[in-house]
Amino acid sequence: MTTRELLTIGLDLGTSSLKAVAVGENGRCVARARVGYPTAQPELAAAEQDPADWIDACRTAVDTLAQRTDPSSWRAIALSGMLPTLVNLGPGGVPVGPALTWQDGRAEPDGEQIAAAIGAETLYRRTGQRFDGRYLIAMHRRRVRLGVTPADSVVAGAKDYLYQVLTGELLTDPSTAAGYGAYDLHDARWDDATLAAAQVTEVPALAPSDTRRPLRAELAARWGCPVDIPVLLGAADSVLGAYGLGVRHPGPIAYIAGTSNVILGRSATLQLDDLGRFLVTPMEDNGFGLEMDxxxxxxxxxxxxxxxxxxxxxxxxxxxxxxxxxxxxxxxxxxxxxxxxxxxxxxxxxxxxxxxxxxxxxxxxxxxxxxxxxxxxxxxxxxxxxxxxxxxxxxxxxxxxxxxxxxxxxxxxxxxxxFHGDERDHCALGAALFAGRQVLDWPAGQVSEIPAEVIxxxxxxxxxxxxxxxxxxxxxxxxxxxxx
Incomplete structure (x- = not known):
């Protein structure tokens, strides 16, 4: 009698599609799915998406994994997500209007005003971010200014919203919080002065990336997975993309080459640059990512x-x-x-x-x-x-x-x-490997089984x-x- 392989599920809510992978302990991806969704551009510099499209894509992608694997062998789910992308939430956690992706550049004047109120150098020293209008709180301020969104609506990231849909609880992890533009790296908390400058009154509670909540019962029934399967909060796409590549300690550099290129190194301690040349992001467990795009x-x-x-x-x-x-x-x-x-x-x-x-x-x-x-x-x-x-x-x-x-x-x-050319979904893979490490005690250095080409x-x-x-x-x- 053979032992059934236990699997973890990684979900990556990306800019153009949701990627889902089912991964075993050896890093082998046994099933994958990708479901796309459109970005609307109703005016110059706009980039809008319908959060309902994300949820439909998630259901469809995980449906596919359930058809291609034995869902009773699933032991954990973890999330990765694009950053920064704004979802305003009203009563009951329902989205107010479309989501605004990181490609939306209409809030630059609001970003400039927030930076002027706090001080651009102060913001970088406090948050590790070169603040502009593409951060969530600047996008929110513009919407409030135009009367599009109530001032008391919740400011949430894309992955935060997906986590709420899957578990019923709205939370954000430190790496995703960094994309809001108001996360204090030194004290690991929201910076009240920056939130106030952006007219933000409601944000998700902060929680570590390994925070887990049970999957909603109706979704567990839909997919046929264990009723108590945990969903891990996960981290930003750059963080778990680096994790999927094997960047778990200082030294190696993750280089994610797409429409734009993300170059990310890792530091054991908080490092800021006197010239502000790199952004600083909390990593999935300990340490900080030093990111350049x-x-x-x-x-x-x-x-x-x-x-x-x-x-x-x-x-x-x-x-x-x-x-x-x-x-x-x-x-x-x-x-x-x-x-x-x-x-x-x-x-x-x-x-x-x-x-x-x-x-x-x-x-x-x-x-x-x-x-x-x-x-x-x-x-x-x-x-x-x-x-x-x-x-x-x-x-x-x-x-x-x-x-x-x-x-x-x-x-x-x-x-x-x-070069890892045969693995297309490192963010989703990183999420699955992270879930396996946290829930099933998989080896800390586990990466994809596909060997890299080395030059x-x-x-x-x-x-x-x-x-x-x-x-x-x-x-x-x-x-x-x-x-x-």
Whole structure:
């Protein structure tokens, strides 16, 4: 008689879809599902979603897992979620109007007023965030100002709302709370002065990521899982994405390459940067994530692929692989426009230097990837200085597929690059592994069973990359000078 494998379920409420995975102790994903939902743009800079779509997607995705596995073997569920995304809740925990995702930029004036009231430097020192209009409390203030939302409505994050639907209790974890813009990292509590400046009166109670509540009985019956199965509160997508990659201690860096790129290192203690170059996020258990985000990476690759008449970003990566770095023109990849990363300069624009009549599409593609690598190197240099514990770069996401990108990233940073190309859902995987660790005492170092492709840095290319980065930065500085 064989022993039945016990499974945990990871749910990731992402920007465009909900991902669900069922995972065993060896890190093997035995079933997965993905259900998408639309984002509405009723006006310039808007990005709205219907919370009901999230719940429908969750039910459908978990229905699929229940069909593909034995639900009686499920032992825990944990959540990961996009950040920051606002859901205002009225009486009975019912959403008031649409949710506003992190892509919504209409509250920038409100963000500026909150930052002016508290002080931008004070906010960073207190919350670890570079405050702007995309934080939840700024979005809420705009809605109240316009009379769209009652001032006393509850300000909640997307994952917080999903947790309420699954368990009946509204809670938020520290990493998600950081995305509100009013979480005091030092005292691990809400900052009353910042909430007041944003006219926020109601927020969820704070609880650790491993907080567990039983799944609602009607949902347990729907899926056929144990009636007492716990649902763990979980953490932000960047935090559990890093966990799924294996970033559990200082040293390794998580590199999640998508439409934009998230670069996250880990510190055992609270670290703030004198120049405010990285954001600070509480991690899933102990320690802090030091996060830097490059804005237009995958989106820039998609743009150039379209410009060159290629059918996909992957085709651009294949094209870049055919060109030598030494013949590639310089490309500044600030196509959003502007850049965060280690620069935080909204005035930067994309640019090229060194184009000739002999420049090929492959060389232009290689130049764009090299520009993204140069900004990645800048971020990783900052994180290396902050943590003093260099380790490998653990890459996931479609943006990490091109071999030229990974080879250049290894050579430019002098770190090994591990690519997890066959695992698409590291945030959901991280949630499931976290649940297994907390509920079933799975090994602390458990990661996906799928082995990574490893590229070691080539020391003979260190000088080439030092020169390339110097030229890249000189071009950036000359652009800044021209546009002053």
């Amino acid at each position: 490059l804005l237009a990476t995958g989106s820039a690759v998609q743009w150039l692929a379209g410009l060159l008449g290629l059918d996909s970003p992957a085709a651009l990566g294949d094209l870049a692989d055919a060109a030598e770095l030494s013949s590639a023109p310089m490309v500044l990849p600030y196509l959003s426009p502007g850049e965060q990363g280690a620069l935080w300069d909204p005035g930067l624009r994309g640019a090229t230097e060194g184009l000739t009549l002999r420049t090929t599409p492959a060389e232009l593609a290689r130049g764009l990837l090299a520009g993204i690598v140069a900004e990645s190197r800048r971020c990783i240099d900052v994180l290396t200085h902050a943590t003093a514990t260099p380790g490998p770069i653990l890459v996931t996401g479609s943006g990490g597929t091109p071999m030229a990108f990974r080879r250049d990233l290894a050579d430019a940073t002098d770190r090994a690059v591990h 070691e840095p080539d020391s003979s290319r260190a000088d080439l990359w030092a020169q390339r980065f110097a030229a890249h930065d000189a071009l950036r500085l000359s652009q800044q000078e021209r546009h002053r």
